[in-house]
Amino acid sequence: MRKLPLAVALATLLLGTAVHAADKKDKDKPDDKPDAAMLKPQSSETSGTVKVEGKSIDYKAVAGTLVLHGSGDKENEPQVSMFYAAYFKKGVEPGKRPITFVYNGGPGSATVWLHMGAFGPKRVVTSDDAHTPAAPYGLVNNDYSLLDATDLVFIDAPGAGFSRLLADDADKGKRDEQMKDRKKTVYSVDGDGHAFAQFITQFLSQYNRWNSPKYLFGESYGTTRSAVVANILENENSVDLNGVILLSQILNFDSSIDGPANNPGVDLPYVVGLPTFAATAYYHHKLPQQPAALEPFLHEVEQYALTDYASALMAGSRLDDARKQAVAQKLHQYTGLPVAYLLKANLRVDGGMFEHELQADGDLTTGRLDSRFSGPSIDPLSKSSDYDPQSSAISSAYVAAFNDYVRRQLKFGENQTYRLFADIDHWDFSHKAPGATESLQQSTNVMPDLATAMKTNPNLRVSLNGGYYDLATPYFAADYEMHHMPIPANLEKNISYAWYPSGHMVYAHEDSLKKLHDNVANFISETDNVSKH
Incomplete structure (x- = not known):
């Protein structure tokens, strides 16, 4: 889609x-x-x-x-x-x-x-x-x-x-x-x-x-x-x-996390979408370290999204390599996505990319309307998800x-x-x-x-x-x-x-x-x- x-x-x-x-x-x-x-x-x-x-x-x-x-x-x-x-x-x-x-x-x-x-x-x-x-x-x-x-x-x-x-x-x-x-x-x-x-x-x-x-x-x-x-x-x-x-x-x-790359210069979707990426990675046990409870973890992610992450995105091409690497490492801790992938994406991952990549090691696509759902990937080589497993499910x-x-x-x-x-x-x-x-x-x-x-x-x-x-x-x-x-x-x-x-x-x-x-x-x-x- x-x-x-x-x-x-x-x-x-x-x-x-x-x-x-x-x-x-x-x-x-x-x-x-x-x-x-x-x-x-x-x-x-x-x-x-x-x-x-x-x-x-x-x-x-x-x-x-x-x-x-x-x-x-x-x-x-x-x-x-x-x-x-x-x-x-x-x-x-x-x-x-x-x-x-x-x-x-x-x-x-x-x-x-x-x-x-x-x-x-x-x-x-x-x-x-x-x-x-x-x-x-x-x-x-x-x-x-x-x-x-x-x-x-x-x-x-x-x-x-x-x-x-x-x-x-x-x-x-x-x-x-x-x-x-x-x-x-x-x-x-x-x-x-x-x-x-x-x-x-x-x-x-x-x-x-x-x-x-x-x-x-x-x-x-x-x-x-x-x-x-x-x-x-x-x-x-x-x-x-x-x-x-x-x-x-x-x-x-x-604020939509769908297609923000088509609206360059507006980084708000990545900021407000990060906590949902984190919740989803938590649900599917894809985080490097699994938190004890969801809501305290999300409060931490929300605070990071509004501060360090938002500031890094606003810097644009002025962001130095060391800080960019540090942000990618933090995003890896919060989303489970590989550091190399996050750097290649310029720290900006939209909804479709996340849904495709989170469980890519199992050739699974993560749900969009409800990210607790998963389904076989239509095309494991796609950049983004090709369908919504929850839609198909119900x-x-x-x-x-x-x-x-x-x-x-x-x-x-x-x-x-x-x-x-x-x-x-x-x-x-x-x-x-x-x-x-x-x-x-x-x-x-x-x-x-x-x-x-x-x-x-x-x-x-x-x-x-x-x-x-x-x-x-x-x-x-x-x-x-x-x-x-x-x-x-x-x-x-x-x-x-x-x-x-x-x-x-x-x-x-x-x-x-x-x-x-x-x-x-x-x-x-x-x-x-x-x-x-």
């Missing part, structure tokens, strides 16, 4: 899902002329019960679509049909029940991963750090569903899952132009953000939830989206949120389980294709930050959006969660972003942090899923304001 140009790599980077699946995404031709039914909201209502940590919860499930329209002279044009699966606890007054809007990333990914792996009432069973055997897959009661704390709305991004871009003109040529226009508008940082914000406000009206405590839960690129959506809701729609929950965060794409289980579940239990999707990814030819990463006069063309950075939302709603709370073994969005990069947010010091207390011994999909590790559930449930309980009324 890292052999792609950087813009393309970023567009398939942040899935909370399978990277290699981007190459296998559905190539179904977008609907030239959708069925008349697709131009109107659809829904299927069912009921169920889930037992969460020993307590039974009866719920109503609604699987359906909402149709988004354009603005201005296009306000009567249906543009996007967005699919959702919503779960409402029975017997609770809506105004006193929190509601959380949940989505994966991509950009352009369906939300099958959080739905079936984390917080829905059913959970697919996968192996912890090895390849899950082929079907039949296990689907069990989810002991860690968030339905004990909040109603849930899982949303598929436009063009993904059962969501579709709409073009309804009778003339085929005009339909084609409509579809091009939809793609250009929606498949972008800002267009995607406005689509999700519009969906949320429509949903609040559809289900009479305007007075409910409201939360966003995004994973991976979904955290990028959450920053944008939070600002739109707060400052364009006057919708104050109670909280924003971020999982496997990336807000500033200059994707089939999620896809099969959801396709069966949505049709059998939610009674939705007959004669429709569930697309893991939208058919995106180009994603526009330019972004007009709050206060900017035009869209900025540098790497996407939505830290100003979340900061603006926090400043205009100083009660807004943010919960940051991440995995130590995530090489797609390293945990220390997220930590770095949060400690560089342009907010006043008194708002820093509104941000909480939680790290887990898992990967990008924290919930793929069951013990971490339990801790994630408990942390998020407590966060909602502390911020829902229900007890104050």
Whole structure:
């Protein structure tokens, strides 16, 4: 995947899902002329019960679509049909029940991963750090569903899952132009953000939830989206949120450990990626001296990364040979990579290089989304990894389980294709930050959006969660972003942090899923304001 140009790599980077699946995404031709039914909201209502940590919860499930329209002279044009699966606890007054809007990333990914792996009432069973055997897959009661704390709305991004871009003109040529226009508008940082914000406000009206405590839960690129959506809701729609929950965060794409060599002069990715390299080498016992415990070791690596390592990289060609040798020796102690390799790499090893080299002595590639996973190297002579072992290990289980579940239990999707990814030819990463006069063309950075939302709603709370073994969005990069947010010091207390011994999909590790559930449930309980009324 890292052999792609950087813009393309970023567009398939942040899935909370399978990277290699981007190459296998559905190539179904977008609907030239959708069925008349697709131009109107659809829904299927069912009921169920889930037992969460020993307590039974009866719920109503609604699987359906909402149709988004354009603005201005296009306000009567249906543009996007967005699919959702919503779960409402029975017997609770809506105004006193929190509601959380949940989505994966991509950009352009369906939300099958959080739905079936984390917080829905059913959970697919996968192996912890090895390849899950082929079907039949296990689907069990989810002991860690968030339905004990909040109603849930899982949303598929436009063009993904059962969501579709709409073009309804009778003339085929005009339909084609409509579809091009939809793609250009929606498949972008800002267009995607406005689509999700519009969906949320429509949903609040559809289900009479305007007075409910409201939360966003995004994973991976979904955290990028959450920053944008939070600002739109707060400052364009006057919708104050109670909280924003971020999982496997990336807000500033200059911090990405994928492809930093394409952005020379910006060494931040190597600095913030080092602790995850160290955690991974620790897990696979590749360090010259194995530390007694992970977290104290990581604190040491973090301190070195921010000081001596960052200083050495900033020196560039001014770095003398003796100091360069000393840094390489230290990196060897922290990553297990050979000193000679580190020197040849000029002390700069990106994610793909590390994944390929860490276990090269066994011709194994290390996982990217979850570096606890390993798999046979496709090409032992490659510079970088050619696939992600974790993606290969679990994707089939999620896809099969959801396709069966949505049709059998939610009674939705007959004669429709569930697309893991939208058919995106180009994603526009330019972004007009709050206060900017035009869209900025540098790497996407939505830290100003979340900061603006926090400043205009100083009660807004943010919960940051991440995995130590995530090489797609390293945990220390997220930590770095949060400690560089342009907010006043008194708002820093509104941000909480939680790290887990898992990967990008924290919930793929069951013990971490339990801790994630408990942390998020407590966060909602502390911020829902229900007890104050």
